[in-house]
Amino acid sequence: MSSNSCHSNDSKSNLCNEFARILNGSGMVTPEGVCLVQKFRNIRFTILGRRTKSPLVNPQFFSFEDVDRNGNALNLGETVLLQEEVNPLLTELRKRNIIVTALHNHWLFEEPRAMYMHFESIEPPLEFARKIREAFKVLKA
Template sequence: MSSLRRLSQVFVISIGICATASQVEAQQQGTVDAGRIEQITGLKGTYSKQEKVFKISKPRNDVKVQVDGLTMPPFMGLTSYAAFKPAQGSQVMMMGDTALFEDEVNPAMSAALDAGLEVTALHNHFFFDQPKVYFMHIGGHGDAAKLAEGVKKVYDRIAEVRSAHADPESAFPGQIANPSSISPAPLEVVFGSKGQTSKGMFKVVVGRTASMQGVTVGNEMGVNTWAAFAGTDDEAVVDGDFAMRESELQAVLKSMRASGINIVAIHQHMTDETPRILFLHYWGKGKAVDLAKGVKAALDAQSASAR
């Protein structure tokens, strides 16, 4: 073995020992290993001694954004961040918010889910913004290094999208035929239930119940999952809404993204309901039967996660 190779191995071992030592030190002090997080993400962060939180941030200054005629500086809220705080034992909690353009949302979401992170909300923070900006909230609980690696993968995926197209795209890939002439029968077979039809379109609705202020609310009050199809059997679009308990959200997200269906919003429609219900809005393009199978798979995943 050459002396250069031996020196290289010693250097690698030394780095590993230092990283382990810093992790132990951070655990003993009840803090997170800030240096390791910075090393993994390639971003410098700040530490709040009062809250024991280490936060990295990444300003969105790669695309010019105007909101209500104002050219938005990142300081005004156009910034992504991930914050890390010690939890139980050696575990760390991570929470973050990611500023995204429309064509980045679903690639970034898939990157987060594939990396073991949770996606907890997706919504807008502005009106009259050009191009449109959305914010995807992420979270996780576990090893700090793995959480930081997940955040890095999300940011890298965003950079890949922008590298391929400097300007945000204005539409999802794929075609939607017009006028609509969806065949109901094959979709009813997929869902195992009858649906509604109107002017060549098809819709299926699945209701559930919750309680608000002592009153039971259900399907007709808007507590439901639905899928509506337009276009033709070969060039269709599906849009809809999933009503879910919090514990069902991640399973539905993973299933929908695995089927290539785009998530466009995650939020609540009510307050003080029991159990708490989240709503997920989506949009997909493709063959009608394939889209129906994707939605049905998410319904099955939701059902399985509720057990």
């Protein structure tokens, strides 16, 4: 519909499905035209001594939007990490020219320690997805 878009809704949906397949997650195109992929790690966390299975604790989110005529898009990601996974993943992402933008906690009194890393790039979405898949091989579970 938009003359500014280089991709029709069908091709955007197909690209989003392939992005999700590479990342082994479930994807959807939002009403705003953003491809969002989510999956959840299987880490047993407790918060305040209580076991939690909340998707707020174990998320991995990835998105891309605004694919330009060169095939590049804004790619964003976030993942929960165990403390000992932080440096190995940081190293792997940096090797692949993925910019790490934040590392922080979300919760207090959780066991084990849960850290959240955010990262970004401008490149073709499927290249970003493949880089993330490779980098995530350093994660324990």
